[in-house]
Amino acid sequence: MLAACGSSQSQFTLELSSVDRSLTAYITPDPPHIPVNDFFELRIELVDGSGRPIMPGQVSLAVDAVMPTHHHGMMHEPTLTIDGNGWHVQDMLLHMPGLWVLSVDAEHPDGSRTRMQRNLEIE
Amino acid sequence: MSPATLLLVAVAILATPITFSDAQRQRILRLGPLPTVPSDPTNRVAGDDDAAALGQQLFFEPRFSRSGSVSCATCHDPRQSFTDGRTLAVGESTGRRHSPTLLNVAYQRWFFWDGRADTLWAQALHPFESETEFDSSRHRVLEIVAKVPELRAAYEQVFGPLPNPEACDEIDVAFANIGKAIAAYERRLVTGPSALDHFVEAMRRGEKSDALSAAAQRGLQLFVGDAQCYLCHGGPMLSDSEFHNIGVPPLGGGRSTDSGRWDGLAAAKINAFSAFGPHSDDPEGDRGRRTRSTVRGQHLWGAFKTPSLRTASVTAPYMHQGQLATLADVLTFYNTLENQVLHDHHQETILVPLELDEEDLADLESLLKAATGTPPPANLLTPQTGHQDP
Numbered sequence: 269m270l271a272a273c274g275s276s277q278s279q280f281t282l283e284l285s286s287v288d289r290s291l292t293a294y295i296t297p298d299p300p301h302i303p304v305n306d307f308f309e310l311r312i313e314l315v316d317g318s319g320r321p322i323m324p325g326q327v328s329l330a331v332d333a334v335m336p337t338h339h340h341g342m343m344h345e346p347t348l349t350i351d352g353n354g355w356h357v358q359d360m361l362l363h364m365p366g367l368w369v370l371s372v373d374a375e376h377p378d379g380s381r382t383r384m385q386r387n388l389e390i391e
Numbered sequence: 392m393s394p395a396t397l398l399l400v401a402v403a404i405l406a407t408p409i410t411f412s413d414a415q416r417q418r419i420l421r422l423g424p425l426p427t428v429p430s431d432p433t434n435r436v437a438g439d440d441d442a443a444a445l446g447q448q449l450f451f452e453p454r455f456s457r458s459g460s461v462s463c464a465t466c467h468d469p470r471q472s473f474t475d476g477r478t479l480a481v482g483e484s485t486g487r488r489h490s491p492t493l494l495n496v497a498y499q500r501w502f503f504w505d506g507r508a509d510t511l512w513a514q515a516l517h518p519f520e521s522e523t524e525f526d527s528s529r530h531r532v533l534e535i536v537a538k539v540p541e542l543r544a545a546y547e548q549v550f551g552p553l554p555n556p557e558a559c560d561e562i563d564v565a566f567a568n569i570g571k572a573i574a575a576y577e578r579r580l581v582t583g584p585s586a587l588d589h590f591v592e593a594m595r596r597g598e599k600s601d602a603l604s605a606a607a608q609r610g611l612q613l614f615v616g617d618a619q620c621y622l623c624h625g626g627p628m629l630s631d632s633e634f635h636n637i638g639v640p641p642l643g644g645g646r647s648t649d650s651g652r653w654d655g656l657a658a659a660k661i662n663a664f665s666a667f668g669p670h671s672d673d674p675e676g677d678r679g680r681r682t683r684s685t686v687r688g689q690h691l692w693g694a695f696k697t698p699s700l701r702t703a704s705v706t707a708p709y710m711h712q713g714q715l716a717t718l719a720d721v722l723t724f725y726n727t728l729e730n731q732v733l734h735d736h737h738q739e740t741i742l743v744p745l746e747l748d749e750e751d752l753a754d755l756e757s758l759l760k761a762a763t764g765t766p767p768p769a770n771l772l773t774p775q776t777g778h779q780d781p
Contacts, residue, residue, distance in 0.1 A: 305626055307677070307681070337740075340688065343686060344684045347680060358677075358680070359677075359680065359681055359684055363631050
């Protein structure tokens with residue numbers, strides 16, 4: 269399991285920022301402790317560099333996770349749906365323990381993309 | 392040092408209690424027990440006693456096959472822990488893969504070595520129309536059910552009248568029902584707690600336990616430690632239920648031409664009897680959505696499903712073609728990776744030779760034997776006629 273780091277969003281929220289910190293994703297997993305090899309869901313909210321919320325209509329999101337030392341990613345492509353001022357992600361599955369890199373890619377209307385990512389050590 | 396002293400020192404070392412690190416304990420606690428059998432919303436009769444009784448009759452019925460001599464029990468023999476002890480399965484002719492056990496099959500996420508079925512009832516249907524297995528057809532299956540009074544009565548008790556044999560869509564519905572009944576029976580083939588389970592439960596309660604021998608405890612420490620078996624054989628099923636290409640040499644040598652999961656996944660996504668198909672009782676549910684969303688990546692070429700180790704000691708031979716005859720052979724393969732067949736970028740990249748000594752390998756084997764649970768209830772292991780309480 270992975271216990272998510274605390275943040276202003278909730279006790280169990282992960283924070284992923286882009287390199288230039290122009291975007292930050294706050295990710296709340298359900299269940300709160302990300303399990304090994306069991307499906308889980310995510311709630312994602314985005315803010316810009318000034319902390320202003322980014323609404324789902326402003327960008328489109330893609331979520332992925334890979335194990336860099338194993339040279340493979342998830343076995344499933346997560347399903348994203350818009351949920352109010354954020355996104356609901358289903359079918360996340362980190363099927364092996366170890367180091368994963370979770371990424372959230374935001375595609376802007378002009379076609380440019382911003383990646384937010386962080387390492388997750390899953391046991 | 393005298394031989395007697397050496398012997399005393401060895402005994403002392405072997406008798407020293409095993410101390411697990413916090414990380415090892417956390418991994419051990421995930422190894423058991425088996426949870427409640429998961430529900431299957433795609434099969435509305437999965438938990439139905441009458442359906443399971445029908446399924447048990449169907450499982451042992453040989454008349455569906457072309458020769459009248461092959462049943463599910465031919466390759467999944469209850470007397471051999473629901474496998475057959477062969478390298479390759481033999482039905483009406485010889486197949487290309489080893490028969491996996493059906494013990495604890497309800498906990499699987501995918502079915503067959505290549506995962507080409509996404510539900511247990513879909514898996515149960517494949518053999519009927521496989522040339523090497525039953526070499527039969529859905530029409531013949533339903534014809535037999537219609538002609539055998541006890542099968543017809545049992546079928547109609549669960550599903551209502553048999554279909555018009557001229558109506559293809561009705562035939563497929565009834566065929567799906569046959570699979571669902573067999574699955575209802577197979578879901579009950581669950582092993583009882585193992586010595587490993589008892590040890591894990593004691594650990595969870597904070598108690599010492601002698602459920603595992605000293606050798607098995609040392610094996611357990613390797614399993615969740617230096618040998619890192621838990622990476623793929625973790626969780627209550629001692630399997631991640633996913634697919635890996637570990638480069639086991641094919642039977643007969645040479646390079647493997649079996650694409651495994653690569654083609655298996657493609658087949659699962661177009662199967663008319665899939666979890667999201669017209670015969671599923673929950674086509675819009677999680678199971679169907681996950682089949683559609685499964686990624687067909689290059690790493691799946693030549694990959695096969697990680698078998699559960701909960702029955703490893705009673706289901707020889709091993710691997711997808713039964714290439715490895717004994718547990719010792721399996722451990723030797725992982726220990727040296729000698730004869731591993733590499734396919735450039737397709738094989739699992741995290742495997743390295745374990746390079747353990749003979750005693751460590753023997754300890755791992757002791758653990759695998761201790762991980763095997765008790766057989767299912769005896770009334771599930773023989774043909775039943777008429778309705779029987781499970």
